[in-house]
Amino acid sequence: MHRIQRVFTLFLFAVAAAAHAQEKTPIVASDLMKIATASQLSASPDGKSVVASVTRKATKTNTTNGNTEYYYTQHLYLLDPTGKKDPVQLTFGDRRDGQPAWSPDSKSLAFVRADGDAAQIWILPLTGGEAYSITKVKYGASRPIWSPDGKSILFSSAMPFSAVDGEVPWTYERPGRKQRDEPAWKLMKDDEKKNTRSTPDGSLTEVRAWLAKNASEKNPRVLTRLDLQDEQDLEAEEKYTHLFVVPAQAGAEAKQITTGYQIFNNADWSIDGKTIICNSWKLTTAPDYTRNSSLWTLDADGKNLKELLKVDGHPISNPEYAPDGKSISFIIGTTEGFMGRQNDIGVVPATGGEYLNLTQGFDRDIQSLSWSDDGKTIYFNAESDGDVPLYSLPAKAGATPVQVIGDDKGVMNFTVKAGKIVYAQTETGSPWEVYTLNLKDKTTTQITKLNTAWIGGKKLIFPKEYWITRPDGVKVQYWVLEPVGRKDGQKYPTILNIHGGPTAMWGPSAFSMWHEFQLEAAWGYGVVFCNPRGSGGYGDAFKRGNFKNWGAGPAGDILAALEDAGQQHPWIDKDQLFVEGGSYAGYMVAWLIGHDNRFKAANAQRGVYDLTTFMGEGNAWRLVPDYFGGYPWQPETKKLLDAESPLTYVDKINTPFLIIHGDQDLRTGVVQSEMLYKSLKIQGKPVEYIRYPKEGHELTRSGNPGRMMDHLLRVIEFFERYAHHPEPPAASSTTN
Template identity: 35%
Template sequence: MPTKSAVKNAVKRPLTAEDLYTLQLVEDPQISPSGSHVAFVKVTTDKLQNKYKRNIWLADLTGKAPRVRQFTSGDKLDHSPRWSPDGQTLAFVSARNDAPRAQIYLIGLSGGEARPITSMPNGAANPVWSPDGKRLAFLSRLNAEERANEDSGKEEPPPQTDLEAKHRKEIREDKEKKKADPRAITRFPFRTGTEFFDDRFSHIYVMDAPAEGETAKPRRLSDGDMNFNEIEWSPDGKSIYSIQSRDPDYDPWHQQDVVRFSSTGKRKSFVWVTKTDRDYFNIKASPDGKWLATLRHPRTGSYGQSVHLAILPAKGGPARDLTLKLDRQVEAIHWSSDSKSLYLQAGDHGNVEIYRVTISGGDPVKVIGERRMVTGFTVSESETVAFVASSPERPADVYVRRNRKEERLTDFNKKLLDEVHVAQAEDVSFTAHDGRPIQGWVLKPIGFKKGKKYPLAVNMHGGPHVMWGPAMPSMWLEWQLHAARGYAVFYCNPRGSDGYGSEFSSIITGDWGSDVMRDILTGVETVAALGFVDSKRMALTGGSYAGYMTAWIVSHDNRFACAWSQRGLYNVISMYGVSDIPWFTEREFDVTMPYDALDKCWGQSPLAYVRNIKTPLAIEHQENDYRCPVSEAEQLYTALKRLKREVVFYRYPREGHEMSRSGEPQHRVDRLNRMVGWFDRYCKKKRTVD
C-alpha cells in the first residue's frame, strides 16, 4: 500500500505562470511596543481588476498559540501600519471612500471602523507617532504656490454642494493637465519610476492625534523646493530628524546628511547634524536619547562599497562605524530597549539575516539566520522580533522570535504549495579563473530522472551590486516555473555581487562585462559537468544590469540556443543622458562624464559588439522605464534587424523598471509565458552549436 504522503505527492501538478494570481505575499511586519501583537500587510492579486489589494492583518500573541485575523478589509490599498506607543491604536495609510488621494487613518486594537485624521489635498503618507503618543508626524507633497497659500492662511472653504465639489475637482484636474502640456522642466532628475516629477516636494507635518469625533490641524515643519522622506522623533518629542541633500537642485539623491527640526517651533528651518564625506539615511534615535544610529555610504567610488551602521552622539560629535568587521550591506536597523545594542539586517553568502551589535564595539552576532531571506523586521520593548522571511520552499511568511524560540505566524500559500511541485535549490560553488570562490545554485527540473539530460535556463541578477540566494522572493515563481517546464535552473553571484564584502563587490568598477562573463560561463560549465544538462539546449536571461550582461555574453559567446534580455542598458554613453541615475555611470565606470571617455564607455557597451550576436534574442522592455529607458532596447533591436538577425522586441505599455516584480498582474503573467515559450522554441529541440 502506498503511504499517504506518496499519494499526496502523486497528485501534485506543475506550477504555472497563472499561479501568480493565487500567490499571497506579506510585508511590513510591525510588532506592538509590548510585543503582544504583530500587524502586517497581506498582498493579494485581483485577476479580474488586474490589480493588487493590500489589507492589514493582525497576529495576537497573548494566548498559548498565536491567533491571526484580518484587521482591515475591502477593495482597498491599506498599508504602513504603525503602533501608538501604548499599543492600543494603529495608524495606517489608505485610499478609501472614493478619496482621490491616500490619507492617514486610525483604528483601535479592538477593531471597529477606521477614521481618517488627514484630508491633505495631495494625500498623506508615512505616519510616525510621537514618543508620548499625543502627536503624529507624516509626509505630504506641495508645490511653492500651495506652500505659500498654506503659510498665508488661505484655505478654500469646503464645497456647499456635490455640484460645487465636482466643479472644483474638474478645475484642479484641468490645471494639472496644463502643467504637463508642455512640461517646463527644471528639476534634476526630472523623472523616475514610471512618471515625470511634477513641481511638488515631500514635506514634514506634525499634528495632534485627535480623539474620536475630534479633528486636528496639521502644521508643516519644512519648506523649500526639496524633498524630506524620513521622519524620526527624538525620545523627548522636542525634535524630528530627517535627511536632506546639501545640493538639492543638482544632486538631490546624494550629499545627504542628517538634519534636525524643532517639533514645536514656528520657523520652518532645520539644523545640520552631520557633515562628512558620507551619504546618510535611515535614522534611529536611541530610547535613552543619547545616540543617533544611521546607515551611511561613501559619497564617491563604486556603489559596491558596503553600507555601514554608524552611531553618533545626539548632542553632536563624530560618528563611529559599528559594522566594519561585518563588511556587508546593512539594510535596516532597530535599537534594543536598553539602548546598548542594535539589531540590523544584512545579506551574507546568499542569505539575508538579522544580527545584533553592541554600541561598545565587537563583532556583530547573528540572531536570525538559516537558508532564507529576511525582507523586513521590527523589535518590541521586550525584544521580541517580528520579521518577514522567504525560504526556498516558501515565498514569504511572518515569523516571531521570542524567548530564543521562533514561530511562523502565517501560512497563506498552503493550498497552492500543497497542489504544486516545488523544486529544491542545491548549492553549486566553483572557482573562478583567478581563484575567487563563486557561489551558485541549481534547481533540477520537476520530474527529474537520473541519466536523462535537460535544457538549462541560466538566470543572472541585475544591480550589478545585488545578491541572490536560494530563497530569493522576487524570483521564486519564475524559477519554479522554469523548473516546472522541464528546465534545470542555474544562477550565481558573480564578482560585483553584494554579500561577500566590499572588495568583491567593487572589483568590477570600470569593467562590467569581461570577468563577470567568465564567472557566469564557468558556473555554466560546472553545472554541465554534473551530467544532467544538455549543453546544446541552454537559454540565457537577466534584467537591468543582467540585461546588459545578456547582450554582452551573446555578443562574445555563441553557446546559448537563445537569450531573453530584460529592461537592459546596451549603450553606456546614451544611457547616461536618459536614465534617472546618471551619476551611477560616473561612479561605476570611474568617469566624470561618458562624453569625456568615449572610447572607454563605448568599449563597455554591448551595442559595440552587436555584429557578433548570432544567438536568437528576445528583447523585453517597458515603455515607462525611466531607470533603463526603452530607447536602449530600441537601439539594440534596430541594429539586429538591420543585420538580419533573429530578434523579437516585446514592449509593455504603462510599465516601468519594476514590472517583473510589481507590474500589472496580467503583464507579469504574459511575460512569464512568453519567456518560457521563447526558451521552448529553441531548447526543446536538438541544436548544433555554431
C-alpha cells in the same frame, strides 16, 4: 479465497488512489496569483501584538467587456507573536493600506490609505469602531508616527517646487529668466486668476502668464531639472518632503512644521516628545545635484532647526532614538564615491558630537535595524553570501555581529519587542511567512500561513550550492536547480538566469525570483544562477570588481559558473543552453550572445545596450559616471563606453533573441531596446520584440499580475521553440 483476494485488490487500489490524490504537482504560472507577502511589521508598545501589511494579487471581471482584470490589494492584519491566535484581518476592500503605526497605549493604529489621487492618514481604533481619516493634505501624507503622549501624529508630505514658500537659494535654471517671474497658477485662488491677464496676443508679461498657465496644466511640460525622468513619467518639478503634525482626531487640521527648500525624511520623535530627529538635505543647489544627507533636529513645533551631524561625502539616513533617548542610531554610507556604496551603523549622542561606527569591521551592507527594549543590542539584516541573515550587535565600540537567523533564509522585514523578534522570511520551501523568535529560549514559531496551504501541494526544487575560484583569485558562488522529474541518464535543457543591479544578490532567499525559478524547473529546465563580481553580499572589494568592466569580467564569472555546473551535473545538456536576465542582466545577456554562440536562445528584459544613449535616457543615468569614471563627451570615457556597450557587437549576435521592455520604463528607457531590436532586424537576425503597456521597470516584481504571468510564459514559449525535452515537461501537462 477469491473473496479475500478481491478485497485485497480493492484495498491496494484504494491505497494507490489515495497516494495519487496526495501526489504533489509542479508550480504553474497561475500560482503567482496565490503568493501573499507580509511586510511593514510593527510591534505594539505593550508587546502583545504585531500588525502587518499583507499584499495579495486579485482578479475581477470587467462588466463591460467580460475580461479579467488583475490588481493588488494590501490590508492590515493583527498577528499574535505567540502564535496561539490566528491572524485577524483589520481592513478590507479593493484598496492599499500600509505603513501601520501603533498608538503609545496600544489601542489604535494609524496607517496610510492609498485610495484616490493622494494617500492620506487614517486611524483605526482596535477597541471598536470604523477607521476614519485625519488628513486631507493636497500632496498626500505618508509615514505616520505617534507622539509619545498619543495626542498627535507626525507625518511627511512631498510637495512640488511650485508649492514651496521662500526665496530659492540657488540661481534659477531657466536661462535669461528670474525666479518667480511668472504667475504660479496652481497655487492661485480663483480671484487671483481672474485678475491676472494672460493672452497669446498681449505684452511680454501677458504672454509669459499665458505660457505659464499652459505649463501649469502640463501642456507642455517645461523641463529645467537634471533628473527629469521619474519611474514611469517625466517629472518636471523637484519634490521637497516636509514634516507636518496633526492632532490624532477626526476633523483636525494638520500643521506644517518645516518649510523652504530643504528635504526632510525618516523623522522620529524623541522619548519626551519635545524633539524630532530626521535626515535632511540643506540645499544650496538644486536637489538633483545633491546626493548627501545629514542628521538634523528640530523642536516639536518646528522651531530651533539645526544640523546635529554631518559627515562630508557620506550620506546619513534612517535615524532612530535609542530606548533611553540618550543616543541616536542611523545608517551611513562609509565608502568613497557612490559606486557600490557600503552601509554601516552609526551611533551619535542625542546632544551631538562624534559618531561611532559600530560595523566598521563588518564588510557587508546593512539594510535596516532595530533596538532591543533595554538598548543594549541592535538587530539588523544584511545581504551575505546569497542569504539575508539577521544579526545581533552589542551597542558598543568593538563589538562583533552575531548571526541570529540565516542558513539559506532571507529576513525581509522584522520588528523587535518584549524579548521577541517577529520577522518575515523567504526561503526555498516557502515564498513568504512570518515567524517569531523568542530570544530567551531561542524557539521559533510560525505565526502566519499565508502560503502554507497551496505550497503544501506543490513540488518544489531546492537549489544546490557551489563555489568556484577564478584565475584572478575571485571566488564566485552559484546554485543549480534540477528540472522537475529529472531521470538519471537523461539530458535536460538548462537556463542560465542572471541578476540585475549590477549590485543585486541572488541566492536561496531571493524572493523576487522564487516563482520564476520554480516555474522554469517545472517546465523541464535546469536553472543555473550566480553572483558574479559586482554583486552585493560579498564585501566592498567584490562589489567594486566591475568598475570600468561591466562586460568581460562579470561575463567570465557567469560562464565559468555555467561550465562548472555542467561538470557537476551530467544531466545538463551543453547543446541546449538558454540565457535570460533583466535590467543590468539584460545588458549582460546581449553582451554574452555578442561574444559567445553557445546558447540556443536568449531573452533580455528592460536592459541597457548603449551606454552613451543611456546616459541621457534613463533615470539611472548616474551609473555611467559612477561605474565608468566620466561622461560621454570626455574622449577616454566615450571610448570605454563604446567598448563596454553590447550594441557595439550587435553584428556578432546570431542567437535567436527575445527582447522585452515596458512602455513606461524610464529607469533604463525604451530607446535602448528599440535600438537593439532595429539593429538586429535590419541585419535579418532572428529577433522578436515585446512591449508591455502601462508598465515601468518593475514589471517582473511589482507590475500588473496578469502582465507578469504573460511575461513569464512568453519567455518560456520562446525557449520552447528551440528546446528538446527527453519527456514532456511536468508543468505543460498539469491542470491547476
